[in-house]
Each structure stands twice: as structure tokens, then as C-alpha cells.
Amino acid sequence: MKFYNTISGKIEEFKAINQKEVRIYTCGPTVYDFAHIGNFRAYVFEDLVRRSFEYLGYKVVQVMNITDVDDKTIKKSNELGISLKEYTKKYTEEFFKDIDTLNIERAEYYPRATEHISQMVDIIKKLLDKGYAYKKEDAIYYDISKFKDYGKLAKIDVNELKKGSRVNVDEYDKDNVQDFALWKFKRKGEPFWETEIGLGRPGWHIECSAMSMEYLGETFDIHMGGVDNIFPHHENEIAQSEASTGKKFVNYWIHIHHLIVNGQKMSKSKGNFFTLRDILQKGFRAPAIRFLLLGTHYRKTLNFTFQALKQAEQNIDRILNFMYEIETTVFKDFENSEMDKITEEYNNRFVSALEDDFNISQALNTLFEFIKKINIMIKNREIGSKDRDKIVSIMRGFDKVVGVLPDKFETELQSEEKELIEKRNRLREDKKYEEADKIRELLKDKGIIIEDTPWGVRWKKLQ
Numbered sequence: 004m005k006f007y008n009t010i011s012g013k014i015e016e017f018k019a020i021n022q023k024e025v026r027i028y029t030c031g032p033t034v035y036d037f038a039h040i041g042n043f044r045a046y047v048f049e050d051l052v053r054r055s056f057e058y059l060g061y062k063v064v065q066v067m068n069i070t071d072v073d074d075k076t077i078k079k080s081n082e083l084g085i086s087l088k089e090y091t092k093k094y095t096e097e098f099f100k101d102i103d104t105l106n107i108e109r110a111e112y113y114p115r116a117t118e119h120i121s122q123m124v125d126i127i128k129k130l131l132d133k134g135y136a137y138k139k140e141d142a143i144y145y146d147i148s149k150f151k152d153y154g155k156l157a158k159i160d161v162n163e164l165k166k167g168s169r170v171n172v173d174e175y176d177k178d179n180v181q182d183f184a185l186w187k188f189k190r191k192g193e194p195f196w197e198t199e200i201g202l203g204r205p206g207w208h209i210e211c212s213a214m215s216m217e218y219l220g221e222t223f224d225i226h227m228g229g230v231d232n233i234f235p236h237h238e239n240e241i242a243q244s245e246a247s248t249g250k251k252f253v254n255y256w257i258h259i260h261h262l263i264v265n266g267q268k269m270s271k272s273k274g275n276f277f278t279l280r281d282i283l284q285k286g287f288r289a290p291a292i293r294f295l296l297l298g299t300h301y302r303k304t305l306n307f308t309f310q311a312l313k314q315a316e317q318n319i320d321r322i323l324n325f326m327y328e329i330e331t332t333v334f335k336d337f338e339n340s341e342m343d344k345i346t347e348e349y350n351n352r353f354v355s356a357l358e359d360d361f362n363i364s365q366a367l368n369t370l371f372e373f374i375k376k377i378n379i380m381i382k383n384r385e386i387g388s389k390d391r392d393k394i395v396s397i398m399r400g401f402d403k404v405v406g407v408l409p410d411k412f413e414t415e416l417q418s419e420e421k422e423l424i425e426k427r428n429r430l431r432e433d434k435k436y437e438e439a440d441k442i443r444e445l446l447k448d449k450g451i452i453i454e455d456t457p458w459g460v461r462w463k464k465l466q
């Protein structure tokens with residue numbers, strides 16, 4: 004497995020700290036509103052990374068934080084006159100509904116910032132002791148001039164950052180951010196915690212340092228997020244974590260590029276966003292949305308259009324139709340001696356694509372080429388009944404990564420119905436057409452239509 008590591012700027016071979024286990028931190032949502040599909044591009048890609056490692060036999064330990072205290076959540080809950088907890092609970096629940104809709108596998112941990120204040124305070128205390136942090140009237144700040152490696156992730160020269168511009172909001176898209184707030188002392192109308200470092204609340208960056216190290220250890224394998232997280236958020240996480248522990252924080256940094264609309268990053272502030280619900284309401288299916296978000300390589304921007312979404316629906320239908328045909332065609336009773344070789348070859352190609360910097364386009368190509376190949380073999384009557392399970396199983400395997408197939412096809416037959424179809428086949432082989440037709444009628448009464456096609460008997464269930 005090799006992929007691009009932001010911090011080295013190179014494609015690197017992945018080496019896990021613990022063999023065959025990968026420990027991953029992913030910056031999660033700030034639960035002040037519904038997430039938009041730009042955010043979900045990031046989460047779907049992170050799901051691809053997770054599923055790829057699982058496919059390769061790794062045990063995955065993934066943490067995704069829930070930011071349930073920051074300027075935005077505080078402002079919104081104040082506007083509505085409800086508690087921060089009550090406010091963020093709603094959007095946290097909606098977030099989980101959305102990730103289920105997109106078939107994003109659950110991480111092992113979803114820590115809430117408000118439940119890890121003491122871990123944050125511990126890090127800040129260490130930073131104060133070691134001289135990396137200083138107290139001002141309104142906040143405790145991190146002094147970036149003390150951390151000699153500051154800028155190593157984003158490749159930013161500290162001397163070029165504007166001197167003396169202290170920023171005490173945790174909006175992370177500010178320009179020229181220099182020192183940043185670790186702890187903001189109690190302000191009117193804001194929630195606060197009573198701690199050893201004073202009454203107040205955490206800054207955004209310290210949340211991720213505290214929650215990642217709590218669950219993954221002081222040094223872990225992979226940290227992910229959107230490219231907008233590189234600076235200052237992830238740069239600050241490195242500064243806080245490495246200064247407090249004296250150890251390397253993260254071995255591999257992976258950053259996903261943006262989903263854009265009409266050339267601009269989809270974002271709440273620009274108002275050019277769609278939530279998942281917006282798109283479902285237009286009649287698009289969730290697997291197609293997943294497919295669209297997944298299908299472009301993560302180091303390329305993804306230009307969102309409804310035309311592309313329609314195309315994704317067609318691709319999903321190609322996969323579904325193929326599975327439907329494989330599961331419902333009654334093949335002749337034989338086994339193709341080449342089948343193991345074929346499935347192995349396509350599986351190897353699929354794995355190599357994933358191992359090559361998560362090259363999902365190549366992996367999906369392999370899947371569609373496999374479909375094409377099998378369809379031709381079906382037409383040439385080269386597929387026997389014994390091959391079906393192998394075809395279904397490799398497709399189900401691919402789908403462990405792609406994640407668009409339903410668990411079960413509505414069309415599955417009872418064994419009694421299967422027996423009737425087989426009995427009818429035998430009768431037809433013996434040229435007992437009248438009896439065979441009786442069975443066809445019987446099946447029709449049960450809502451099953453039998454078709455005799457050039458490549459075998461096929462059935463359809465009346466919906």
C-alpha cells in the first residue's frame with residue numbers, strides 16, 4: 004500500500020506502527036447545522052480509506068471527533084435560547100443519520116469535545132510548563148515562535164506570517180493567523196468549564212490533539228481531513244501535540260481536495276451548498292450520491308453537477324442489473340474451469356488499484372470490465388451454475404469497498420420456488436412441455452415470471 008503523504012510531499016509505502024493494524028484520526032463535523040455534500044466528499048473518501056485497509060486485511064481503529072463546542076455552535080444555540088447540549092444533540096443525530104444513508108461505515112470512536120475537557124486541560128498545562136503557551140487576559144495562547152518546526156506540514160515560513168496578529172476566534176479560514184488560542188477565558192453568554200487553568204472553554208485545535216491522542220496514542224499512523232484543514236488546523240495540532248509529548252504526532256497525513264460547484268468550493272458561508280436531504284428530495288438515490296462522491300480520485304477537485312449525478316445513477320444501475328441477472332438466471336449445470344483464474348485476476352487488479360494511492364477510478368474500471376467480461380461469457384454460454392457463487396462473491400467483495408449494493412436483493416427465491424424452476428427445466432429437457440407449462444403457470448400464480456432466453460432460463464419477480 005502506498006499513498007501521498009502531505010508532510011513529505013511524496014508517495015510513500017505505508018508501514019503501520021502495529022503490524023496489520025491501522026490507527027486513523029479523521030476530523031469530524033462541527034455540529035451546528037446539517038453537513039453538506041462537500042463535507043460528505045471528505046467522509047466518503049475517509050470511508051474508502053477505511054474499507055480499503057479492511058479489504059487488505061488490516062484491523063482499523065478510526066476516531067472521528069464531534070466538535071460540539073465552538074463559536075458557531077455557541078452563537079446558534081444562544082440565538083435559539085437553548086442549551087449548547089440540546090442544540091448540538093440534534094445535529095449530531097442528523098449527522099449519524101446521513102452517514103448511515105451514505106453507507107459510511109461507523110468509526111470505532113466518536114468522541115465529543117465537551118466530554119474531553121480534562122484531556123485538553125492536561126495538554127495546555129504541559130504547554131504552559133514547557134513555555135510554549137502564555138496567558139493573556141482573554142485567553143491562553145500558543146506561541147508558535149517557540150515551536151521550531153512550525154509550518155512543516157503546510158510548508159509555511161513562520162517569518163512570513165504577519166507578526167503580532169493574535170486571533171481569538173476559532174474560525175479556521177483566517178489569513179495570517181499567528182499565535183492561536185488554546186483556552187478562551189469565560190465570556191458573557193458563553194458556556195464554560197471550571198478547570199485548573201481557569202474558567203473557560205477550549206479553542207478548536209486543541210480538541211483534536213486531545214481526542215486523537217486519547218484514543219490512538221501519542222504517535223499514530225494516519226490523520227485525515229480536507230485540504231482546508233492543513234493550515235492552520237493540522238499545523239496547530241502538530242505544534243500542540245509534539246511540543247507537549249516530545250514525540251512525533253502522526254506518520255502519514257492524507258488530505259482530500261474539495262468538492263466544488265461552478266468553480267467554487269462548496270461551503271456554508273458561500274451559500275452554494277446542498278445537504279444530502281436536498282438531493283434525496285430531488286429523487287436521486289443515496290447509492291448514486293455515494294458513487295459520485297467516491298468516484299473521483301481524492302487529489303483532484305470534484306466538480307459537482309446534476310448531470311454527473313445522473314451518470315452515477317446509470318452506473319449504479321449497471322451494477323444492480325448485472326447482479327440481478329447473475330442472481331436470477333438459471334444457468335446450465337456445469338463449471339467453467341477458467342473461472343477461478345478470471346476472478347483472481349480481476350481481484351488482483353482491484354487490489355493493486357487501491358494500493359496505488361487509493362486509485363478508485365481504476366478500481367471501478369476493473370469492476371465494470373469484470374461485468375463486461377462476464378456478460379460476454381454469459382452470451383457465449385460459458386457460464387455454468389457452479390460459477391454463479393464465485394461471480395456473486397467477487398462482486399460482493401468489490402462492494403465491501405464500493406458500498407453501493409443492497410444487502411439482499413428483493414428478488415431472492417424461496418428454495419421451494421427454485422426447486423420448481425429446476426423441475427421445469429428437467430421436464431423441458433425431457434421434452435415434457437405440457438407439464439413444464441403447468442409449472443410455469445403455477446409460478447406465475449406465485450408472482451414469478453419465467454422466461455426462456457437464448458442463454459438459459461431466467462426468472463423475474465412481479466413487484
Ligand code: AMP
Pocket residue numbers: 030031032033041042043044045227228229230231232259260261262263268269270
Ligand atoms: P467543517 O465542518 O467545515 O469543519 O468540515 C468538515 C470536513 O469536511 C473537513 O474535513 C473539511 O475539510 C471538509 N470539507 C468542507 N468543505 C468541503 C468541500 N467543499 N469539499 C470537500 N471537503 C470539504
Ligand code: ZN
Pocket residue numbers: 029030031211236
Ligand atoms: Zn481536527
